[in-house]
Amino acid sequence: MYAVFRWCFIFWLPLFLICCEQQRDGDLDIQAESRTRENKPPKRYGSVIRIKPEMVEKYRELHAEPWPEISAQIYRNNIRNYSIFLKDDYLFAYFEYIGKDFAADMAAMAMDSMTQEWWKLTDPCQVPLESRKKGEWWASMEEVFHQH
């Protein structure tokens, strides 16, 4: 009788413990991801530039179907949730940066030959603000308010 009891115990108990451990690991993964999301939010960037009224339609068309290489480069350089908004002759860009070295990622983007080709099409649509900082094309903005 004890032999059978032992057999049952040996057979089911490890399965039960393995199953509990998997459940616990799953819970810890979710907690870890949640912590990362809360404690290390991406850095938000807002920037502004003017657009030539006669180039609005061309700019719209270009951005309705951006080249896949451009999208891939943006992603590779750690930019996420990237929108460009238009009103009158103003463009506003918003994105979130999830990398560790923004300057290095922006430099890598500027070095990319496809991005350079893309900018040859988009730059002539735009008129940079005179008040922009040295070295900027799009003028960086100050975030005066944020609520998660």
Place this chain on the structure above:
Amino acid sequence: MYAVFRWCFIFWLPLFLICCEQQRDGDLDIQAESRTRENKPPKRYGSVIRIKPEMVEKYRELHAEPWPEISAQIYRNNIRNYSIFLKDDYLFAYFEYIGKDFAADMAAMAMDSMTQEWWKLTDPCQVPLESRKKGEWWASMEEVFHQH
């Protein structure tokens, strides 16, 4: 012997099955949340307004420490990831809406007495664009590009 075997089986099997079911439910929850995130992204809103140069500092101060009631109302009306950016005499607002009836949520916000008090302070800082649509204060913008 069979009695003991049956006892072991009856005792451990339900525990094992319950444990497996919990694990499966956890997996399904994660899948469901992932699907929601991918297939039902929030709707993004961009809007723009001008600011009186002499009111910039007051506007900055107000938004550095917004009233808790205002933050709560914004949250209650399903607005998330809300930023306001400043450059020269322009303010740009970006937020994500996770509710089902934007017009109803905005109407509820406009009806809130604390929000009305808040707007009595912020409205005099701002100069709405003449090109804004009827009924707007902040002028809504067109999203011409988005990359997740």
